[in-house]
Amino acid sequence: MTTVAPNPHSPYANANPEYRHIFPSPIFFPTPNPGVLAPAACELMAVVPADLIETEPGAALPDGLCPDCVAVMQGGAPPKHPSSRCGECDAATWHGALCALCRQEKHDEWWPTREGSSFVKPADRPAEWARMAAEFAAEGRSHAEIAVALCVDESTVARLLASDGAE
Numbered sequence: 001m002t003t004v005a006p007n008p009h010s011p012y013a014n015a016n017p018e019y020r021h022i023f024p025s026p027i028f029f030p031t032p033n034p035g036v037l038a039p040a041a042c043e044l045m046a047v048v049p050a051d052l053i054e055t056e057p058g059a060a061l062p063d064g065l066c067p068d069c070v071a072v073m074q075g076g077a078p079p080k081h082p083s084s085r086c087g088e089c090d091a092a093t094w095h096g097a098l099c100a101l102c103r104q105e106k107h108d109e110w111w112p113t114r115e116g117s118s119f120v121k122p123a124d125r126p127a128e129w130a131r132m133a134a135e136f137a138a139e140g141r142s143h144a145e146i147a148v149a150l151c152v153d154e155s156t157v158a159r160l161l162a163s164d165g166a167e
C-alpha cells in the first residue's frame with residue numbers, strides 16, 4: 001500500500017500537519033487550485049496539493065490520510081471543533097485564533113513568498129502576472145491555458161492582458 005505525503009505546509013493551515021487531508025468532491029465549488037488553502041473534509045484548513053486523491057466509495061485508500069477526513073468521506077460526521085472568535089475580524093469560527101477567511105487571505109499573501117518559490121513582492125504581483133500572461137499569449141496559448149498556468153480564472157486573464165502595457 002502506498003503512503004501519501006502530508007499536504008503542503010502553510011503557517012495558516014490548522015489541519016493536522018502529519019496527515020494528508022482530503023478535499024470533498026467539488027459539487028458546489030469549483031475544484032480548488034493547488035496551493036490554495038481550503039477547508040478539508042475534517043473541516044480544518046489545509047493546502048491543496050498538486051495531485052488530488054481519488055476517494056470514491058470502494059477505492060483503496062493509501063496510508064497517511066487524515067482519519068477524520070476519511071471518516072467524513074465515508075459518510076461519518078466531522079469532529080466537533082471548539083468555537084472561538086477570529087483575532088483579526090472577530091467572526092465566530094472553529095479555526096482557532098483566525099477564521100477560515102482570514103487564514104485564506106493571509107495564506108494567499110504568504111504562499112508566493114514561501115521558501116522555494118520564486119519570490120514576487122505582493123505589490124509587484126499584478127504586474128508580474130500581467131507580464132507572464134502577455135508572454136503566454138504571445139506564445140499563442142488560449143485564455144483557458146493561461147488561466148491554468150497562472151492558477152487564476154479566465155476573467156482574471158482577460159483583465160491581466162487588458163492591463164498589460166497600460167502602466
Ligand SMILES: [Zn+2]
Binds near residue numbers: 015016021042044067
Ligand atoms: Zn483532515
Ligand SMILES: [Zn+2]
Binds near residue numbers: 086088090099101102
Ligand atoms: Zn477573520
